[in-house]
Amino acid sequence: MTCNETKNLLNAYLDGELDSAGSLSVEGHVQRCTSCLTDMENLRGLSSAIQNGGLRFTAPPSLKRNVQAAIRAANPEVKRSFFDWRWASALASAALVIVVGFALTTQWRRSSQETLLVDNIVSSHVRSMMANHITDVASSDSHTVKPWFGGKLDYSPPAKDLTAQGFRLVGGRMDYLDNRPVAAVVYQRSQHFINLFVWPSTNTATGREEELARQGYNLIHWNESGMTYWLVSELNLPELRECARLLKQ
Numbered sequence: 001m002t003c004n005e006t007k008n009l010l011n012a013y014l015d016g017e018l019d020s021a022g023s024l025s026v027e028g029h030v031q032r033c034t035s036c037l038t039d040m041e042n043l044r045g046l047s048s049a050i051q052n053g054g055l056r057f058t059a060p061p062s063l064k065r066n067v068q069a070a071i072r073a074a075n076p077e078v079k080r081s082f083f084d085w086r087w088a089s090a091l092a093s094a095a096l097v098i099v100v101g102f103a104l105t106t107q108w109r110r111s112s113q114e115t116l117l118v119d120n121i122v123s124s125h126v127r128s129m130m131a132n133h134i135t136d137v138a139s140s141d142s143h144t145v146k147p148w149f150g151g152k153l154d155y156s157p158p159a160k161d162l163t164a165q166g167f168r169l170v171g172g173r174m175d176y177l178d179n180r181p182v183a184a185v186v187y188q189r190s191q192h193f194i195n196l197f198v199w200p201s202t203n204t205a206t207g208r209e210e211e212l213a214r215q216g217y218n219l220i221h222w223n224e225s226g227m228t229y230w231l232v233s234e235l236n237l238p239e240l241r242e243c244a245r246l247l248k249q
């Protein structure tokens with residue numbers, strides 16, 4: 001495992017989200033690599049500091065009184081309100097540092113969670129082809145595939161038949177992503193398989209399409225009508241884009 005791969009997985013490792021093989025790879029790497037070990041310790045420290053509220057410091061009233069008394073003693077003519085303002089301003093700066101730090105950490109954790117999700121999507125796609133387990137229900141009829149999901153999921157994924165447009169519906173499969181069972185709708189274009197992963201999204205905004213390439217696979221991601229969609233295949237990007245366009249129609 002490389003340093004980059006390890007650093008990408010550190011958050012998930014510390015949150016206990018990796019499977020045992022993933023955890024072992026991370027542990028194995030940090031035993032050999034001081035740089036990643038340092039990163040892991042920093043991250044662990046930061047995470048426990050945030051959890052324990054260790055970043056928040058409330059000055060005792062006695063400290064405030066002592067500081068004000070000391071300044072007044074040194075500078076008797078300066079008005080009291082000036083000290084209060086200085087004190088409030090220092091507190092506000094400290095609070096701002098904490099808030100910005102927390103927001104940056106949250107943002108960083110979110111993007112590393114997305115990296116992990118993308119890796120898991122690619123793994124699921126590869127596994128579905130390697131294990132010769134591309135479908136649980138094999139049918140090019142969307143009236144067979146769609147109801148099949150009905151008894152297994154608490155939402156109804158689309159299972160559009162795109163055979164006439166050159167993307168043959170092969171069937172459906174249950175998979176597990178983002179800590180939940182998800183629908184995988186499978187299409188085929190010449191010898192290439194395409195997995196469409198669908199599950200309900202907390203992000204209800206219909207955002208713009210996102211394209212990624214990972215380990216030789218192309219991915220297209222979008223949100224629509226409360227659902228999140230991930231299309232993944234070794235198919236070239238223009239054809240995968242065409243598939244996404246047809247699915248969205």
Ligand SMILES: [Zn+2]
Nearest residue numbers: 002003033036
């Ligand atoms: Zn390393």
